Amino acid sequence: MTKAIDPATLKSAERQVPEIDPARVQIQASGQLWREFFVRAPADFVADDLKSPSAWRKIQNGSRNSLKKFDRVFIVAFDESWVAEAIVASADSKGAVLAKPRLTTMPERYDNLFQDDKYRVAWNGHGYVVERKADGHVMTQPTANADLAARLLTQLYPARVA
The missing domain is CATH 2.40.240.20 (Hypothetical PUA domain-like; domain 1)
Incomplete structure (x- = not known):
């Protein structure tokens, strides 16, 4: 036989409402x-x-x-x-x-943001940034659009000079 649980004794885990910055x-x-x-x-x-x-x-x-x-x-x-x-x-x-x-x-995105095996373009609330997939570290400053962030992603790789 199971014990009846009194609802008054249960403590709810109330969520803190985040404050707007x-x-x-x-x-x-x-x-x-x-x-x-x-x-x-x-x-x-x-x-x-x-x-x-x-x-x-x-x-x-x-x-x-x-x-x-x-x-x-x-x-x-x-x-x-x-x-x-x-x-x-x-x-x-x-x-x-x-x-x-x-x-x-708002509707879901129809186009996927650019990514490769190490990095991905993501929205961070202030703009589009490049994140490292391994740990989620933001590699670039926020940019105005996804195409500019994709260009910055390609610049993270070394380029052959001459």
Whole structure:
């Protein structure tokens, strides 16, 4: 016979909601009544975290881009798999509450990024970089497009001179 487990005694492993870095918040437009912001979410941020006001704590504490009521926010996932559009319902120094974020799932990539036996081109949230496959070490600075990163990948190999 098995013992009945009391749900009150179980401790849930609550996940910490990642806070959005103020450096990843950019102003799109500033009008007379409200502003529009572009926000790139952290790598471990999921769409459900938009419900938590604490995700905006760093931005609300002294950032020049702190949110206020009626501001528009356009949030992009780190891997660009989804985007969300929302209006700020309320904001204070502890965080911001978004009113009904509208989520849009972005389609999968149809073209594969370039790779060879040692290196691969990857998106790191700021641009395209070349990663070493063996350990995931980033070998180049972020670039604006995948073609430039592929060119940098080929430059990692020695070239014969003369």
